[in-house]
Amino acid sequence: MLGQALGVSDEWIDVFVGTRTRHFARDLATGEVRASLADLCAEAGAKALAATGLDAADIEFLVLATATPDRLLPTTAAQVADRLGLDHLPAYQLQSGCSGALQAVELGAALLGAGAGAGLVIGGDVTHRHLDLRPGAGRLPGRELVNYVLFGDGAGAAVLTAEPAGERVAVRNIVHRLTGLGRAPGQLLDWYGISDRESDRPMLAEDYKAIEEQVPQMAAQLLWALLAETGWQPEDVHYLLPPQLSRRMTERITQRLTLPCAQEISCVADTGNTGNALPFLQMERLFDVMAQGERALVLSVESSKWIEAGLGLERL
Template identity: 25%
Template sequence: MIGSKILSSGHYVPEDIVTNDDLAKVVDTTDEWIVAHTGIKTRRVSLKGENTSDLATKAAQIALDRAGVSADEVGFIIVTTFTPDGLAPSTAALVQKNIGATKAWGFDLSTACAGFVFGLATADKFMKSGDYKYGLVISAEVNSKMMDFSDRTSTVFFGDGAGAVLLSTSEEGVIAGEEMHTKGDEKVVHSGRIAPLTSLSADNYPQIDAFVQEGRMVYEEVTSNIPTHIQDFLKEQDVTLDSVDYIILHQANLRMIEKISESLKQPMTKFITNVEEYGNSSSAGIAMAFDQLNSSVDLSGKKVLLTGFGAGFTYGSILLTF
């Protein structure tokens, strides 16, 4: 049976590092408050004109170079993002042009911070069709361009970055199981809303809203539901938590990850994190953390759990076996 294999991975972040003290100069907060509540010390912010497609392009090229695969061999490109360059063309189309993937088609997938898990699950179906030799899944976000820097409840969390994986066909697929959920809710987290017209006017132009979240509601939703979701998902796969070698959660907040670790009765040493240095990079966080793991550890014979959760409310898990 044809499945998909993760042939290589890569990630890219902007060069500008923004510390908590830097943020304290533009928003009412302190380094002590941010670290205590989020565990975040720094984040990368795109301050030199790099947009989402630029970050995605660089992460994709790293993955291609590591695998020694030419872009014109790629069959499709899926970009998960909720901070695209624009509504059209898709960010995936811009990446396709930038890397010279002349034979690939592409599209964007928007499930907010759960994007990489949803994107990987989607790509796996295309690979199983047997019609594609290689496919790219890229998660990229420039969250900074969507922030209201007077709102400290959101601004202190977020950073920019991109992660990518290159998939190839394999007789033994790396994805051992998956489970996805959506609970429609536009109130807890929303971003980029464009209001419809109420009248015709020559000076009308589209206006987009900044990112907004109800932080306490997000924390309670995640910490109460995600541990149960993980336990139920692994039970369906006939896999115990203790047998999972590494766990990569959405990099929302280190304190949230610590709480989930406690609820699952699993040591924090199993949890791969980058939120301390990269901040909450939305859908890119899991993709970047996976690349950091994949680049530093031999994953042969290992089980890796990926769990994403984000606005929508969307959440889901993938179990990878190597």
């Protein structure tokens, strides 16, 4: 349907991106917006709470990561907290690309370490607002058109607890670092105010050549840094959750990641690039197959200013 709406072939989408399906919170035929980011994040948060058996009174903080908030103010984090019946607790919003989901886990783990008992971490993005989905988009230059078939909308969430609960998967170590000193951004996501809304600057732009060159190398560096932090050997890792830029890019990345016993857990071919939702969507698939004592590494690379984030997981 997306190919038909844009006037491009399924073969073109497969060659450049490799994504089979994706989800938009906007009806491509009518233009009707069916869900906001707050809608998607609140739904994901409610499902995460239900999976643990906790209720709103048990949650002591909320952290939401997104690159595409509904508004600058009030924050989407505050809106989601309100919809979930959360009050009298800190609600943080991290402005970040796909690495923000793991940054949210890092902040949540720090809050648990400071004495909190349980908290909700959420990642989500709604990218359709940055794409002109009217008929005729297929005539755009390829470097712009690829964004239309790359991205999707979605949200994911997890409950963090100081004591094991629910899925009983332990976060063992977290690596999070900015590596973009002196380097041009690989991705730009703009916004306009009253004074510049007539600007011809693109809302969304990416340097795909730089991304193709840099991200696989960054993912390999992150992998070894995370192994060093966990103290695990490559053969100790049962599952690998690689960065999910697109199916084609994920294939290039995993070729650089030598984990002899690890099963790949990916979802981007089915969901599209949903930004901060992706690590949570991958972890949901992981928990369906992960057995007691098994270990997994989750990797995320953000090309905006070249950020690496990763964590180790172990089923208790």
